[in-house]
Amino acid sequence: xxGKTLLAIHDVNSMTxxxxxxxxxxVVEHCSLCAAAVWQHRPFTDVDHIHQLICDVLDNFPxxxxxxxxxxxxxxxxxxxxxxxxxxxxxKAAGIDSLTQDERxxxxxxxxxxxxxxxxxxxxxxxxxxxxxxxxxLKLRLQNNIEEEVRNGVEQVKEIALxxxxxxxxx
Amino acid sequence: xxGKTLLAIHDVNSMTxxxxxxxxxxVVEHCSLCAAAVWQHRPFTDVDHIHQLICDVLDNFPxxxxxxxxxxxxxxxxxxxxxxxxxxxxxKAAGIDSLTQDERxxxxxxxxxxxxxxxxxxxxxxxxxxxxxxxxxLKLRLQNNIEEEVRNGVEQVKEIALxxxxxxxxx
Numbered sequence: 041x042x043g044k045t046l047l048a049i050h051d052v053n054s055m056t057x058x059x060x061x062x063x064x065x066x067v068v069e070h071c072s073l074c075a076a077a078v079w080q081h082r083p084f085t086d087v088d089h090i091h092q093l094i095c096d097v098l099d100n101f102p103x104x105x106x107x108x109x110x111x112x113x114x115x116x117x118x119x120x121x122x123x124x125x126x127x128x129x130x131x132k133a134a135g136i137d138s139l140t141q142d143e144r145x146x147x148x149x150x151x152x153x154x155x156x157x158x159x160x161x162x163x164x165x166x167x168x169x170x171x172x173x174x175x176x177x178l179k180l181r182l183q184n185n186i187e188e189e190v191r192n193g194v195e196q197v198k199e200i201a202l203x204x205x206x207x208x209x210x211x
Numbered sequence: 212x213x214g215k216t217l218l219a220i221h222d223v224n225s226m227t228x229x230x231x232x233x234x235x236x237x238v239v240e241h242c243s244l245c246a247a248a249v250w251q252h253r254p255f256t257d258v259d260h261i262h263q264l265i266c267d268v269l270d271n272f273p274x275x276x277x278x279x280x281x282x283x284x285x286x287x288x289x290x291x292x293x294x295x296x297x298x299x300x301x302x303k304a305a306g307i308d309s310l311t312q313d314e315r316x317x318x319x320x321x322x323x324x325x326x327x328x329x330x331x332x333x334x335x336x337x338x339x340x341x342x343x344x345x346x347x348x349l350k351l352r353l354q355n356n357i358e359e360e361v362r363n364g365v366e367q368v369k370e371i372a373l374x375x376x377x378x379x380x381x382x
Contacts (some may be wrong), residue, residue, distance in 0.1 A: 057282055058293075060224035075245050077279030081329055093275075104264075107246030111228055122229075159251050 045094065052090070067122055067204045068197060070112040070198040087209040091202050098194055110160035110193045116174065117147040126204055133167035134174060143171055150178040157182065158189050163176040165199040217381045223261070224254040237295055237366060238375045239265065241283040258380040262373050269365055281331035281364045287345065288318040297375055305337035305345060316344055321349040328353065329360050336370040 047063075055063070057079055065072035078093040098109065114127050117136050128150060139147065154162040162178055169177065181192060216341060218234075227236070228250055236243035249264040269280065283297050288307050302308060310318065325333040333349055340348065 061283075063362050070247075071240050072307040073276060073279050073283070074263045075279075076241075077275040078275075079282060080275065097273060097275050097279075101276065102248075102268060102271035104251065104268050105244060105272065105276075107251050108246075108268075109242050111247045112232075112244065112249060158300050 044207070046077070047208060048144070048210050049065045049084055049086050052209060063208060064090075066126055067208075068098070068109060069114075069124065069127065069200070069203065070110055072199075074098065079136065087211050089204050090209070091198075091205055092202055095198050097197060101211070103190065106190050106194055107160055109197060110163055110190070113161050113163045113197075115148075115151050115155070115161050116164070117144055119150065130166040130200070130206075132204075134169060136166065136172045136174075139171060143175065146175060154178060154182055158186055160189075160193065161195040163196045163200075166194050168199060198210050215277065215378070218379060219381050220255055220257050225382060227244050234379060235261075235376075237297055238372045239269070239280060239331075240285075240295065240298065240371070242280055243319065245269065245372075258376050258382050261380070262369075262376055264374055266369050269368060274361065277361050277365050278331055280341060281334055281361070284332050284334045284368075286319075286326070286332050287335070287337065289316055301371070301374075303338040305340060306342045307345075309341065310342060314346065317346060318349070321346070321353065325349060325353055329357055332361075334364045334367045334371075334376070336367050338374050339370060 052060070057076075060079055061075045068074040075095045078090060081093050084090050096190075098106070098113050101109065112196050114123055116131065117139065120128065121133070127204040136147075151162055161180065162203050164174055164177055166174070181189060184192065223231070223234075228247075231250055232243050232246045235246040239245040245265050245268050248268045249261060253265050255261050255264075270276070274281065285294055287302065288310060291299065294302070307318075322333055333347055333352065335345055337345070352360060355363065
C-alpha cells in the first residue's frame with residue numbers, strides 16, 4: 041500500500057540488537073521489552089517465527105505485566121496527540137478518523153466505562169474491525185470479568201503485533 | 212547532591228498513568244513496562260512499596276524477558292553516545308569516566324568476553340561498586356553459568372532500580 045520495502049528475514053537476522061529493537065520495538069505498543077526478549081532466539085526462520093516468540097513472551101508474562109502491556113495502549117478515538125504512527129494508521133484503517141459525532145460520543149463513553157471497570161484501555165485490532173464491530177465489541181466485552189478481559193486484550197495485542205510484523209518483514 | 216526536589220508519595224499517587232510512566236519509565240533501564248505493570252497497585256505506601264512491586268514483576272518475568280531486560284542495559288565503559296542520563300550519572304559515580312587506559316582496556320575486554328559467553332551485557336550497580344570491584348566482579352562472574360548470571364543480573368537491576376527510585380521519591 042505504502043510502497044515501503046519489506047525486509048527479508050536474512051536482513052533481520054543480520055541486525056544488531058540496537059537495530060532490531062529500533063525496528064521492532066513498537067510491534068507491541070510502547071513495549072520494546074518484547075522485541076528485546078526474542079532477540080536471543082536468532083536466527084529467525086521467518087516472520088511467523090518472530091510472531092510466535094513474541095506470543096510466548098506475552099503468554100508467560102505475570103498478570104501485572106499483561107495489564108501493564110494493555111495500559112501502554114492508547115484509547116481508541118481518544119486524542120490523536122502522542123499516538124505512535126502505527127496506532128494512528130491502524131485507527132485510520134478502522135475508520136476511527138471519520139466517525140459520525142454520534143459514533144464518536146458512543147465510543148468515548150464506552151471506552152470510559154471500560155477503563156473504569158478494568159483499569160486498562162479497551163484494546164482491539166483496529167485493522168481487522170470496522171467501526172460498528174468495535175462499538176459492538178466494546179458493549180459485549182464490558183460484560184466480562186477482568187480475567188477474561190486481560191486474556192482478550194492480550195489476544196488482540198498478538199493480532200496487532202502480527203499485522204505490524206507483516207508491515208516490516210516479507211511474508 | 213543535585214538539589215533536585217524529591218516527590219512525596221502523595222504526589223506519586225496523584226499522577227496520571229502517562230505522568231507515572233514518564234517519570235518512572237527508566238527506573239528499569241529502557242523498560243517502561245515495569246512502571247506500567249505496577250501502576251494498577253496504587254495507592255503506594257512508600258517508595259519501598261514501589262520497589263517491591265517492581266522486584267515482583269522482574270522475578271515473575273519468563274526467562275526470555277529477564278534476558279531481554281539485561282540486553283536493554285548499556286555496556287559499562289562502552290560508548291557514551293546514546294546512554295540514558297541515569298546510566299551516565301551512575302557510570303560517572305563509579306569512576307568509569309576516569310579509568311586509566313589499562314583499566315579501560317581490561318574492562319572492555321572482559322565485557323566483550325561476558326557478552327560473547329552469555330549473549331547479554333554485564334550488569335552491575337555502578338553506584339555501589341568502584342572500578343576495582345567492577346573489574347573483579349567481571350572476572351568472577353565470567354566463570355558462572357547462564358542461569359546464575361540471569362539471576363545475578365536481575366538482582367543488580369533491582370539494586371539499580373532502588374537507587375533510581377530514591378533519586379525521584381522521598382525516603
